[in-house]
Amino acid sequence: MKIAVCLKQVPARDWQPRVNDQKTWVRDQDASFELNEPDAYALEEGLRLKEKLGGEVVVCSAGPARVSQALREALARGADRAIHVEDDGLATADAFAVAEALASAMRDEQFDLVLTGLQSDDQGFAQTGVMLAELLGIASATIIMEVVVQAGALRVKRELEGGWFQWVGVPLPALLTIQSGINQLRYATLKGIMAAKKKEIRKFAPPAGGSPRQQIVSLYVPEKRKHTEMIGGAAADAAKTLIKLLREDARVLS
Amino acid sequence: MILVLAEQQGGTLNRASWETVAAAQQAGGPVKVAVLGAGAEVPAAELAGADVAEVLLVQAPPIESYTLDGYVAAMVQLVAAEHPDNVFLPHTYQARDYAPALAVRLGLAHVTDCVGTKRTDTGLLFVRPVFQGRLLADVAPAGPALVTFQIGAVRADSVTRGAAPAPIRTVAATVDAAAIRQKPEAPFREAKQAVDLTEAERIVAVGRGIKAQEKIALAQQLAAALGAEVGASRPICDAGWLPMDRQIGSSGQTVAPKLYVALGVSGAIQHLVGMKGSRTIVAINKDPEAPIFEIADYGVVGDLFEIVPALIKELQG
Numbered sequence: 001m002k003i004a005v006c007l008k009q010v011p012a013r014d015w016q017p018r019v020n021d022q023k024t025w026v027r028d029q030d031a032s033f034e035l036n037e038p039d040a041y042a043l044e045e046g047l048r049l050k051e052k053l054g055g056e057v058v059v060c061s062a063g064p065a066r067v068s069q070a071l072r073e074a075l076a077r078g079a080d081r082a083i084h085v086e087d088d089g090l091a092t093a094d095a096f097a098v099a100e101a102l103a104s105a106m107r108d109e110q111f112d113l114v115l116t117g118l119q120s121d122d123q124g125f126a127q128t129g130v131m132l133a134e135l136l137g138i139a140s141a142t143i144i145m146e147v148v149v150q151a152g153a154l155r156v157k158r159e160l161e162g163g164w165f166q167w168v169g170v171p172l173p174a175l176l177t178i179q180s181g182i183n184q185l186r187y188a189t190l191k192g193i194m195a196a197k198k199k200e201i202r203k204f205a206p207p208a209g210g211s212p213r214q215q216i217v218s219l220y221v222p223e224k225r226k227h228t229e230m231i232g233g234a235a236a237d238a239a240k241t242l243i244k245l246l247r248e249d250a251r252v253l254s
Numbered sequence: 255m256i257l258v259l260a261e262q263q264g265g266t267l268n269r270a271s272w273e274t275v276a277a278a279q280q281a282g283g284p285v286k287v288a289v290l291g292a293g294a295e296v297p298a299a300e301l302a303g304a305d306v307a308e309v310l311l312v313q314a315p316p317i318e319s320y321t322l323d324g325y326v327a328a329m330v331q332l333v334a335a336e337h338p339d340n341v342f343l344p345h346t347y348q349a350r351d352y353a354p355a356l357a358v359r360l361g362l363a364h365v366t367d368c369v370g371t372k373r374t375d376t377g378l379l380f381v382r383p384v385f386q387g388r389l390l391a392d393v394a395p396a397g398p399a400l401v402t403f404q405i406g407a408v409r410a411d412s413v414t415r416g417a418a419p420a421p422i423r424t425v426a427a428t429v430d431a432a433a434i435r436q437k438p439e440a441p442f443r444e445a446k447q448a449v450d451l452t453e454a455e456r457i458v459a460v461g462r463g464i465k466a467q468e469k470i471a472l473a474q475q476l477a478a479a480l481g482a483e484v485g486a487s488r489p490i491c492d493a494g495w496l497p498m499d500r501q502i503g504s505s506g507q508t509v510a511p512k513l514y515v516a517l518g519v520s521g522a523i524q525h526l527v528g529m530k531g532s533r534t535i536v537a538i539n540k541d542p543e544a545p546i547f548e549i550a551d552y553g554v555v556g557d558l559f560e561i562v563p564a565l566i567k568e569l570q571g
Contacts, residue, residue, distance in 0.1 A: 213363035231553065235563075
């Protein structure tokens with residue numbers, strides 16, 4: 001089975017975003033970046049399907065030059081080769097622009113199955129996968145917790161809200177957005193890291209002439225709506241104060 | 255005109271649809287609401303109680319239950335016929351499934367997970383969280399947009415009711431059953447949930463800040479000292495450190511205990527929607543800018559591995 005996994009590289013979770021002077025994006029010059037965690041589950045699922053069924057896993061990303069680092073990480077975990085649509089503008093682009101960039105580089109590959117994470121930890125659009133499927137003209141299903149491959153088709157378990165699930169049949173080729181927690185992630189081995197150095201990352205330019213469908217006109221820190229009593233001091237003092245407040249002020253402890 | 259696509263299943267309206275109607279009313283201008291699927295007559299009649307111009311009862315015969323392809327096919331026709339300025343939907347799992355495809359098909363901007371709108375001279379801006387809720391962005395779409403609203407961001411009871419029921423118009427859409435690629439089976443629940451956190455008076459919730467599986471025991475000790483149940487944010491259950499039935503948030507349980515103690519929980523939106531109704535919220539986190547402090551009544555910035563043992567000692571003392 002020829003499997004593509006789409007990845008995004010995002011600022012590391014413990015990085016504190018600060019707004020730039022124009023208030024249109026964050027000052028990410030000093031950020032460290034990592035593989036978007038929801039996409040790591042899609043990668044793991046792709047690798048497991050390949051191990052079961054044979055074929056190859058191609059990791060695909062649209063973003064600036066730094067993205068090759070995330071692709072290299074995916075290759076080290078076991079992906080076979082990579083596609084990188086490289087452009088600085090893609091770092092802040094909307095989901096449609098990213099989907100268009102990915103589609104232009106992926107279309108000729110005729111993948112049987114395309115996997116993406118649920119959403120990204122930076123802009124959190126939760127749209128790119130389904131838009132990509134629409135642009136590639138293939139079926140899609142979202143928030144998937146289990147994938148069963150049958151002859152020429154998939155049977156996938158969709159997570160619904162409130163603890164409900166549903167099995168859905170989808171013909172191949174198809175795109176699935178993978179729910180985090182579907183599997184246990186593997187990490188790169190030293191052997192994998194060495195092997196990744198020799199694997200191919202093919203670069204593409206994004207399609208010309210796209211214009212953004214949406215723009216951030218102002219970015220800011222949310223205004224606080226609730227009064228929070230902050231308790232300082234050493235751990236023992238803070239604990240004493242907090243328990244006293246919970247007993248006497250909030251009256252939620254006896 | 256804003257067209258709201260309400261969500262219903264088997265004749266029961268998803269409550270988030272009311273929130274989206276309220277968001278549309280607050281954005282200003284005339285509002286129409288459309289509802290689709292088997293049994294949509296009852297929700298259509300309910301929605302007609304709101305102060306809206308019209309309720310559209312969409313009939314597309316092959317569509318009994320939801321499928322991505324079926325809904326996109328029907329909604330493309332509806333939106334093309336009504337040509338609204340914007341289309342609003344609740345940010346449900348269903349909308350997340352089909353709305354991006356609908357946006358591509360219609361060539362609309364797709365602004366997701368919004369928490370509000372702002373009216374300016376140049377048009378509507380949509381407010382949405384980015385970077386895990388640490389920042390908010392005012393977003394300007396280029397032209398008409400398909401906009402989804404975060405569950406709970408707008409109060410359902412803020413819907414303006416109409417003086418008289420709004421007219422209900424039946425709209426027919428043609429959907430080719432053979433072109434629907436997804437073949438859904440009946441929804442089901444996993445084996446009955448062993449833990450009902452919704453009944454708990456006190457909850458100690460564990461987030462990523464707990465760092466390691468063996469540290470969960472510390473949270474369990476605090477829970478025992480408080481007479482509380484242990485809950486968790488999604489990443490903890492994803493990692494298998496606690497079973498899925500301990501998960502609190504949009505894909506887990508929604509809780510509203512008297513006391514909610516969040517240990518190393520950053521406060522991603524998906525978690526907050528499941529616990530923000532708690533009466534008293536305590537947040538213990540080393541990151542002073544963690545979004546959990548936005549909704550906490552009491553906050554302690556510091557190392558939970560020092561503070562939690564001190565709390566246990568204090569409670570037992």
